[in-house]
Amino acid sequence: MSSSPVAGSAATGPPSGPATGSGGRHATDRRRGPGRPARRIRPVSSGARPGPRRRRARYWPQYLAISPYYLIFSVFMFFPVIYTIYLAFQKWDGIGEMHYVGFQQFRFLWDDPVFWLSIRNTLVIWVLATAPMLFMALILAVLVNSTKRFTSFYRVALFIPSITSLVAIAIFFGAIFSNNFGLINAVLTGLHLGAVPWLSNEWTIKLVIAALMTWQWTGYNAIIYLAGLQAIPSELYEAARMDGAGPMRIFFSITIPLLRPIILFTVVVSTVTGLQSFTEPQVLFGSDASTNPNSGGPGQAGLTTLLYFYHTAFDTNDFGYGAAIVWAFFLVILLIVLINWGLVQRKERRP
Amino acid sequence: MNRVDRKRFRGLSVHVVLWLCVIISVFPFYWIVVMATNTSQDIYSYPPKLWFGGNLLTNIQHLFDKMDFFGSLLNTVIVAVCTTVLVLLFDSLAAFAFAKYEFPGKKLLFGMLLAMYILPTQLAIIPQYEIMVQLGWLGTLKALIVPACANAFGIFWMRQYTSSGVPDELLDAARIEGAGFFRQYWHVVLPCVRPALAFLGIYTFILSWNDYITPLVMLVDPSRLTLQVALAQLYAGHSTDYSMVMSGVLLAVIPLVLVFTFFARGFIADATKGALR
Numbered sequence: 001m002s003s004s005p006v007a008g009s010a011a012t013g014p015p016s017g018p019a020t021g022s023g024g025r026h027a028t029d030r031r032r033g034p035g036r037p038a039r040r041i042r043p044v045s046s047g048a049r050p051g052p053r054r055r056r057a058r059y060w061p062q063y064l065a066i067s068p069y070y071l072i073f074s075v076f077m078f079f080p081v082i083y084t085i086y087l088a089f090q091k092w093d094g095i096g097e098m099h100y101v102g103f104q105q106f107r108f109l110w111d112d113p114v115f116w117l118s119i120r121n122t123l124v125i126w127v128l129a130t131a132p133m134l135f136m137a138l139i140l141a142v143l144v145n146s147t148k149r150f151t152s153f154y155r156v157a158l159f160i161p162s163i164t165s166l167v168a169i170a171i172f173f174g175a176i177f178s179n180n181f182g183l184i185n186a187v188l189t190g191l192h193l194g195a196v197p198w199l200s201n202e203w204t205i206k207l208v209i210a211a212l213m214t215w216q217w218t219g220y221n222a223i224i225y226l227a228g229l230q231a232i233p234s235e236l237y238e239a240a241r242m243d244g245a246g247p248m249r250i251f252f253s254i255t256i257p258l259l260r261p262i263i264l265f266t267v268v269v270s271t272v273t274g275l276q277s278f279t280e281p282q283v284l285f286g287s288d289a290s291t292n293p294n295s296g297g298p299g300q301a302g303l304t305t306l307l308y309f310y311h312t313a314f315d316t317n318d319f320g321y322g323a324a325i326v327w328a329f330f331l332v333i334l335l336i337v338l339i340n341w342g343l344v345q346r347k348e349r350r351p
Numbered sequence: 352m353n354r355v356d357r358k359r360f361r362g363l364s365v366h367v368v369l370w371l372c373v374i375i376s377v378f379p380f381y382w383i384v385v386m387a388t389n390t391s392q393d394i395y396s397y398p399p400k401l402w403f404g405g406n407l408l409t410n411i412q413h414l415f416d417k418m419d420f421f422g423s424l425l426n427t428v429i430v431a432v433c434t435t436v437l438v439l440l441f442d443s444l445a446a447f448a449f450a451k452y453e454f455p456g457k458k459l460l461f462g463m464l465l466a467m468y469i470l471p472t473q474l475a476i477i478p479q480y481e482i483m484v485q486l487g488w489l490g491t492l493k494a495l496i497v498p499a500c501a502n503a504f505g506i507f508w509m510r511q512y513t514s515s516g517v518p519d520e521l522l523d524a525a526r527i528e529g530a531g532f533f534r535q536y537w538h539v540v541l542p543c544v545r546p547a548l549a550f551l552g553i554y555t556f557i558l559s560w561n562d563y564i565t566p567l568v569m570l571v572d573p574s575r576l577t578l579q580v581a582l583a584q585l586y587a588g589h590s591t592d593y594s595m596v597m598s599g600v601l602l603a604v605i606p607l608v609l610v611f612t613f614f615a616r617g618f619i620a621d622a623t624k625g626a627l628r
Contacts, residue, residue, distance in 0.1 A: 059452075059454040059455065061448075061531065061532030061533060062448040062452050062454045062457075062532065063448075063454065065444040065445055065447060065448040065532070065536075066444075066445040066448050066449065066460065068437075068441040068444075068445070068500065068501075069441055069442070069445050069464075069500075069501050069502075069503070069506060070460070072497060072498065072500050072501040073467065073501040073503075075482070076475070076479055076482065076497065076498035076501065077467070077470065077472075077475050077498070077501060078467065079478070080474075080475035080476070080477070080478035080479050080482065081470055081474045081475045081478075083478040084474055084475065084477060084478060087477060087478070094480075094481065140369070140372060143365050143368060143369055144369065146365055147362065147365050147366065147369075149366070150366070150369075152616055153373075154369055154373060155615075155616075155619055156612060156615040156616065156619065157373040157376050157377060158372065158373065158376055159615065159619050159622075160376060160377065160608060160611070160612070160615075161376055161379075163557050163561075163607075163608070163611055164379075164561075164604060164608060165560070165561040165579060165603065165604050165607075166561060166563060167561075167563055167579045167580075167582050167583050168383075168582065168600045168603065168604040169379065170583075171582065171583075171586045171596060171597075171600055172379045172382070172383060172600065174586070174590070175386065175394075175593050175596075175597070176382065180395075181394060181395045181593075183382065183399060186397055186398065186399045189397070190398065215375070215376075215379075219372075219376055223619060223622075223623055224623055224626055226623075227623040227624075265626065269626075272471075276471065276473070278563075278564055279563045279564065282563075282567075282583070283563075283583045283586065283587075286583060286584075286586070286587040293587065306473060309473065310564070310567075310568075313476075313477055314480075314568060319477050322477055323477055326473055326474055326476075326477075327474070330471065330473075330474055333471075
């Protein structure tokens with residue numbers, strides 16, 4: 001990348017020397033500094049048409065500046081991602097020898113009921129969380145936008161959940177939804193409604209995880225929407241009101257269409273993050289004595305695909321199958337994002 | 352009801368709804384403090400105690416018996432600080448090159464940055480684990496810090512700010528004075544981009560502090576964990592001793608949240624800007 005520091009310093013002197021900063025749009029003759037009279041002549045003679053090698057050498061500070069990202073990214077991200085594809089065609093426990101097995105891992109995946117269960121769990125939790133989250137966020141944003149008092153207080157208070165540690169929140173939700181002693185069940189008992197075994201029922205497990213995600217991200221999305229709302233010129237609202245449009249009409253005919261790009265953004269982001277739920281079930285059911293850790297709780301109802309991937313790769317050391325799961329899952333996420341994108345875009349063309 | 356009354360009523364009801372949401376937002380923090388300051392028996396009792404108790408120090412004592420809190424805290428701080436400093440340095444340098452210079456391959460390299468942005472870390476984590484084994488980094492903090500330094504978002508963010516926030520006249524003046532790339536960076540760019548660095552720094556620090564899956568995979572030595580992993584293990588091992596676990600949650604989470612509220616207003620404005628671009 002910056003293979004030319006030697007050539008560079010030979011041509012231009014020490015790194016802090018005058019010739020190091022030469023942008024294409026900045027004239028090269030500006031580079032000369034005072035106190036270096038010997039240099040004053042050189043750029044004129046050599047600057048007119050430097051050879052290709054010289055020219056490249058001139059850019060070494062820029063290449064050096066960007067090189068940390070590309071070096072680290074290549075070693076710890078790009079190569080591993082590619083290598084994961086290779087691994088998906090091997091059988092490997094991480095220590096012994098690798099065996100090429102062709103498409104066997106993917107065939108196994110296709111017939112693996114646990115994989116499909118994990119996909120179903122992930123999708124159900126994602127829908128249960130994302131739909132109410134984005135809907136409530138929009139309403140919250142409209143409410144905050146409609147008032148002038150306390151707005152910065154509201155913004156901070158609503159934003160805080162999104163920067164809070166997910167592990168801490170999961171422990172908190174585990175405590176208040178606890179079957180025997182949780183706050184929620186205490187309140188339900190107090191209201192004579194009867195306690196609910198939140199963390200052992202197939203549906204309530206998903207509900208608790210979805211509630212957790214909703215709590216964490218509704219405020220964040222509301223603040224994103226709020227920024228979008230504030231960008232809508234108020235003359236548009238005035239004009240609509242003059243034409244006799246009611247608040248509902250204004251909301252659906254002006255606010256929603258103008259917010260569409262931002263809604264698209266929040267849908268994509270909450271799809272990508274929501275489908276990658278892992279910490280929530282991992283922490284919530286990590287202690288469940290009735291099941292293995294990392295199996296997603298009773299009936300594996302909280303087993304998300306990433307948790308299944310983690311369990312396969314790092315508990316049972318089946319690296320080849322883990323690689324197949326995570327690549328298949330990445331393609332599923334990509335597919336869902338594209339479908340969402342299409343849906344939101346198509347709605348745009350309708351009115 | 353006349354019109355003024357109705358308008359006032361509507362304004363009031365907006366605030367009532369918003370206050371309700373604020374209460375839901377901050378209730379967990381209140382309840383964590385309640386649980387951490389009472390005994391587990393108090394939490395189990397019915398009706399439950401709704402106000403702070405006086406048992407916090409005992410709970411913390413139990414916590415320190417069960418978990419190496421300060422060791423984990425130190426590890427977390429080391430990882431978060433090193434990651435943040437390196438990300439700020441690397442990303443602002445790269446951003447300066449991308450924002451203010453032309454060089455061969457620039458378009459291609461920047462395009463690659465954009466394209467690779469969508470790859471989730473999970474896709475790389477198995478080979479990453481193997482690389483750490485080969486390098487002998489498994490179980491060390493390096494395994495967390497080094498991969499986190501490749502932060503594409505930071506480069507986008509800083510590039511945007513550098514191209515508009517650093518005046519070309521200042522850079523030209525520095526060049527006339529004879530300053531090279533790195534001296535321009537140090538004397539001109541860094542002072543100009545400080546606000547953007549503040550946001551990126553806080554953002555990176557929080558993400559690093561809260562990270563769970565990477566330390567869970569990489570820190571195989573149970574005596575060397577970060578706070579998040581140590582807390583999760585504490586909860587897994589002592590899930591019924593809520594008051595003790597919650598005192599750990601309190602110590603690990605509340606300081607960060609309090610510090611955040613100080614910077615919150617500027618941070619939130621920048622966060623929406625970063626998101627909407």
